[in-house]
Amino acid sequence: MTRVGQPSTVAVGLVGAVVIGVVALLAATGFDVPLALTALVRGALGSWYAIGSATLVRSTPLILTGLAVALAFRAGVFNIGAEGQFLAGAAAGVAVALAGGQAHSWLLLVGVLFAGMIAGALWAGIAALLRLRFHVLEVISTIMLNFVAADIVSYLVRGPLQEPTHIYPQTETIATHAQLPRLGTTTRLHLGFVIAVLACLVAWWWIGFTAGGFRLRAVGANPHAARSAGQIDVDRVTTRAFLMSGAIAGLAGAVEVAGVTYALYENISPGYGYTAIAVALLARLNPAAVIGTGILFGALESGAAAMQRDAGVPSVVVSVVEAAIILALVGIERLRSRSNLATV
Amino acid sequence: MSSAAAAFLEAAVRTATPLSLAALGEVVVERAGVINIGLEGVVLAGAFGALVGATHFGVAGGFAVAVLSGTLVSLLFAAFVLLLRADQIITGTAISLFAVGLTGTLYRVLYGATGAALSIPTIGPLPIPGLASAPIVGSAFFNQPYPTYVAYALTPLIWWWMYRTQAGLALRAIGESPAAATAAGVRVDRAKLLAIIFGGAVGGLAGGTLVLAQAGTFAENMSAGRGFIAIAIVVLGRWNPLGVGAASLVFGAASALQFLLQALGLALPYQLFLALPYALTLAGLAGLAGRVRAPAALAQSEEAL
Numbered sequence: 001m002t003r004v005g006q007p008s009t010v011a012v013g014l015v016g017a018v019v020i021g022v023v024a025l026l027a028a029t030g031f032d033v034p035l036a037l038t039a040l041v042r043g044a045l046g047s048w049y050a051i052g053s054a055t056l057v058r059s060t061p062l063i064l065t066g067l068a069v070a071l072a073f074r075a076g077v078f079n080i081g082a083e084g085q086f087l088a089g090a091a092a093g094v095a096v097a098l099a100g101g102q103a104h105s106w107l108l109l110v111g112v113l114f115a116g117m118i119a120g121a122l123w124a125g126i127a128a129l130l131r132l133r134f135h136v137l138e139v140i141s142t143i144m145l146n147f148v149a150a151d152i153v154s155y156l157v158r159g160p161l162q163e164p165t166h167i168y169p170q171t172e173t174i175a176t177h178a179q180l181p182r183l184g185t186t187t188r189l190h191l192g193f194v195i196a197v198l199a200c201l202v203a204w205w206w207i208g209f210t211a212g213g214f215r216l217r218a219v220g221a222n223p224h225a226a227r228s229a230g231q232i233d234v235d236r237v238t239t240r241a242f243l244m245s246g247a248i249a250g251l252a253g254a255v256e257v258a259g260v261t262y263a264l265y266e267n268i269s270p271g272y273g274y275t276a277i278a279v280a281l282l283a284r285l286n287p288a289a290v291i292g293t294g295i296l297f298g299a300l301e302s303g304a305a306a307m308q309r310d311a312g313v314p315s316v317v318v319s320v321v322e323a324a325i326i327l328a329l330v331g332i333e334r335l336r337s338r339s340n341l342a343t344v
Numbered sequence: 345m346s347s348a349a350a351a352f353l354e355a356a357v358r359t360a361t362p363l364s365l366a367a368l369g370e371v372v373v374e375r376a377g378v379i380n381i382g383l384e385g386v387v388l389a390g391a392f393g394a395l396v397g398a399t400h401f402g403v404a405g406g407f408a409v410a411v412l413s414g415t416l417v418s419l420l421f422a423a424f425v426l427l428l429r430a431d432q433i434i435t436g437t438a439i440s441l442f443a444v445g446l447t448g449t450l451y452r453v454l455y456g457a458t459g460a461a462l463s464i465p466t467i468g469p470l471p472i473p474g475l476a477s478a479p480i481v482g483s484a485f486f487n488q489p490y491p492t493y494v495a496y497a498l499t500p501l502i503w504w505w506m507y508r509t510q511a512g513l514a515l516r517a518i519g520e521s522p523a524a525a526t527a528a529g530v531r532v533d534r535a536k537l538l539a540i541i542f543g544g545a546v547g548g549l550a551g552g553t554l555v556l557a558q559a560g561t562f563a564e565n566m567s568a569g570r571g572f573i574a575i576a577i578v579v580l581g582r583w584n585p586l587g588v589g590a591a592s593l594v595f596g597a598a599s600a601l602q603f604l605l606q607a608l609g610l611a612l613p614y615q616l617f618l619a620l621p622y623a624l625t626l627a628g629l630a631g632l633a634g635r636v637r638a639p640a641a642l643a644q645s646e647e648a649l
Contacts, residue, residue: 029453078433126626134630139381140579141432141629144622151619159613174417274441281434314452316564319445326438330430 003163017171018324025320026313036311039161043306044299052187054305057260059298062270063196064252064298066279066290067203068245069118074207074285075241081127081142081247084149085141086122089250090154090257092119094171094264095161097178097257102179102190108178113195113254120250121243123149128242132235138242154266170265175297180259182284189260199248216241234273249273275301278322297322349375352604353484358558360596362387362550364495366574367588368502369546374578375506377519377641381436382421384571385443386544389549390414390448390551396454398430398464398555406464408553409612414548415541417443422577423542426533432643440571448564467469489557491549499589506585517541519639521604527572530560569622576625582636598624 028032072079083188096115100108127145128272139269154169156162167282180190207213218226219237221331226232252272261268283289304315356485366387369489373380380386388418390410466491468624471477475486515535517525527545550570555562577595581587602617 073571077375080437130630134625136629137579139437140572140576141626142626143569144576147569147622148619152614155613155615158615214542233482265363277434277437314449316445316448316452319465320449321445323438323442323445326434326441327424327430330434330438331424331428 018321018328019208021324022317022321024043026191027087028316031313032311036307036313039306039310041304042182043224043309044303046262050302053190054302055299056189056300057187057294058302059295060193060196060259061252061256062275062297062301063193063200063268063291063294064104064255065249065272065276065285066260066294067196067200068249068252069276070239070283070287070290071203071207071216071248072245072278073280074220075216075238076223077242078137078139079124079142079242079245080139080195080277081124081128081273082252082276083269083271084142085123085246085249086253086256086269086273087146087149087153088123089116089120090264090268091149091156091161091253092116092250093257094174094255095156097174098161098172099206100178101175103297104177106177109180109258110176112174112178112284113251114259116250116254116257117247118250118282121247123248123250128239128246131242132239142197147191153264153268158264162264168265171263173262174257178258179262188260192255192259195251199251200287200291203248207287207300237281241295249276270301274319274323278326281326290329303337336338349605350480350483352600353480354488355364355600356597357484357488357595358596359599360592361488361492361495362553362558363570363574363577363595364499364589364592365491365550365553366547366571366587367426367577367592368495368498369550370574371541371578371581371583371585371588372502372506372515374642375519375583375639376515376536377522377639377644378425378536378540379432379436379643380418380421380540380543381575382417382435382439382443382542383436383543383574384567384569385440385549386414386547387423387551387554387571387574388447388565388567390548391555391562391589392451392551393548393564394552394555395451398466403465403467403556405608406556407549410552410555411545411548413544416549418540418544418547422537422546424535425540433575446566448638451562451564453641464561467515467557489553491553491557494549495589495592499585501591501634503585504549511535516639519641523618527532532618547574550574560611573621573625574628579636580625580632581640582632595621595628 022031023037026036043050045051065086068082068085069079093116097108097112100111123145125136127141130141131138132242157169157171163170163172180192181191183189183191207216215226215232215237218230218232219234222233227234256268257264275297279290279293282296283293300321301318304318307313308315364385370380370383390413393413394406394410399407401408417439421435424434424435469487470493476482478486506516514525514530517528518530518535520533526532551567554566559566572597577591578588580595581589581591597619600644601620605612621622
């Protein structure tokens with residue numbers, strides 16, 4: 001089980017240290033730091049509208065993909081492929097929404113979300129099969145599949161799924177009853193955020209309080225001990241965790257198209273699947289904590305977008321922050337204990 | 345048709361060059377029991393370093409800064425993996441993300457957000473007298489920019505070093521059993537550090553080749569997965585430098601298939617060709633199942649005894 005030891009204090013301290021470092025970098029390269037920071041905070045937390053329409057909307061896919069990564073890592077599966085599984089889910093969700101556009105029923109929305117989960121699980125399933133049958137490192141295979149998924153989306157939005165006028169590389173807007181309802185009328189926050197939070201809570205309960213969750217933790221902590229002492233079918237547990245992880249990342253994609261974009265296009269994900277790794281690690285692979293770290297990164301990315309708009313600071317600087325957080329966490333954890341990775 | 349064949353071979357060798365350089369560095373690293381997933385970041389840093397170096401000091405400076413950048417990024421990886429015993433795969437993933445963010449930020453800060461077409465000095469092909477005039481094959485293999493020849497030279501050189509010298513034997517011993525190597529008097533961490541630095545330098549050169557010998561400019565995230573593909577090539581080459589050289593060429597040829605298919609007039613979606621290298625990597629890795637064995641201690645971060 002995760003070593004608890006005030007993770008929130010450590011997390012806040014880490015983020016603070018990294019932000020100070022980045023601010024120093026920005027000052028050194030000649031940016032108007034007060035203006036940039038004001039924009040960052042205003043863009044993320046400046047108003048109810050910013051919180052609801054920017055931060056929480058942005059954090060929804062991060063929470064779901066972060067949960068996907070956390071589940072896989074807990075089982076010792078290095079799924080770096082949440083990005084590709086997200087794209088698979090988004091593509092499948094839009095395809096179902098467009099195909100069923102005549103169905104005037106909320107069942108269409110359910111179909112969209114399920115299609116996303118199935119597509120994500122299938123996309124992860126390729127890497128799971130390669131790992132199981134051919135002992136291919138899932139780190140490599142999932143990254144390759146991320147690139148392939150991006151190319152497939154590019155093909156779909158310029159080919160079979162392109163909007164009827166064939167001018168823009170994107171699909172038609174999906175029907176209203178395939179869209180996730182908004183929460184209230186004043187912000188863009190949609191039901192997907194609630195789905196993401198519920199998914200995390202269910203996963204937290206499942207991992208911590210069920211036999212299946214125990215097996216997953218045992219395999220992640222020490223597969224050899226789980227096999228010999230616990231009589232656990234390790235391959236079965238890891239494959240199931242891989243598929244669940246893919247399904248959740250696929251759900252993230254479907255939720256994004258049904259709740260935010262209402263269409264499929266290239267670059268629909270600004271790297272959610274990679275940020276997800278930082279989200280999961282900062283939460284110490286605890287599904288409930290993913291809610292908090294997902295919102296934190298959602299705020300950071302929303303703020304960074306405002307920072308680029310108002311102060312000209314490249315928003316890609318967030319990647320540096322994310323990487324620094326991962327490195328700091330991995331380093332600190334190693335200094336504190338020589339424990340197995342899966343208990344990070 | 346023969347011109348299409350020549351174009352195909354030329355493209356195959358051109359595509360293979362940066363991949364083989366990065367993979368030749370990584371094979372040394374992996375034989376020492378370390379997997380550097382951050383190779384993608386090393387290549388990207390090399391590409392950006394090449395841009396910065398070439399704008400200030402010309403082509404040679406570009407290559408020098410590329411090698412230096414790759415080395416620095418690999419040193420960051422080494423610090424976490426060797427000093428802190430951090431998990432190699434997570435550290436490597438973070439290093440790649442770090443390189444994407446840092447090069448992207450610096451690129452926009454130094455060269456403007458628009459990324460206006462930068463004109464930097466590049467190198468052209470350097471024909472090898474005699475060999476370059478051989479029909480079809482000659483021009484493809486021996487009329488290339490000089491990093492290609494560096495790859496030609498490094499392939500047998502690393503093989504010889506790895507299998508015919510005491511130091512190479514020690515390196516392979518570390519990858520199989522660090523404890524046994526330590527007991528035999530090998531300084532394990534020192535050897536791993538040197539291997540990682542070498543991998544970083546050659547990976548940086550691979551990035552420099554992309555910019556200075558091929559694209560002639562830098563684009564954000566332009567390594568486009570080549571570092572990851574190079575790691576797969578190490579597996580496809582069965583952790584043997586000669587195999588890695590051959591696997592790089594096969595891979596380059598497969599990626600260059602589009603030139604042949606276009607010459608044949610097949611109307612296929614271009615995304616198919618873009619996805620081909622990645623799909624081929626997966627197919628190749630699956631096809632090798634059960635016939636390769638990784639160094640026994642690969643990716644283990646436990647302390648050597």
